[in-house]
Amino acid sequence: MKNRIVSFFALLVLLLAMSPASPAGEQHPQIQAALNALQNAKAHLQAAAHDFQGHRADAIRAVDEAIHQLQICMRYEE
Numbered sequence: 367m368k369n370r371i372v373s374f375f376a377l378l379v380l381l382l383a384m385s386p387a388s389p390a391g392e393q394h395p396q397i398q399a400a401l402n403a404l405q406n407a408k409a410h411l412q413a414a415a416h417d418f419q420g421h422r423a424d425a426i427r428a429v430d431e432a433i434h435q436l437q438i439c440m441r442y443e444e
Contacts, residue, residue: 401437
């Protein structure tokens with residue numbers, strides 16, 4: 367189950383990174399979209415009524431790490 371959650375978030379980030387760029391003049395619009403999606407997913411996980419036998423906490427840690435990595439990516443210019 368834990369691997370499925372981590373795989374889901376990895377796939378989500380990949381799909382968002384491959385999505386078309388937004389018309390806004392952001393430096394990295396796909397990465398920003400992925401960050402937004404992960405922050406939204408984290409909020410949903412934190413508000414969940416069930417802890418899924420500890421997997422929710424693992425998923426939140428995985429999301430935090432993905433957010434951290436994307437924030438590092440945002441520092442680079444194209």
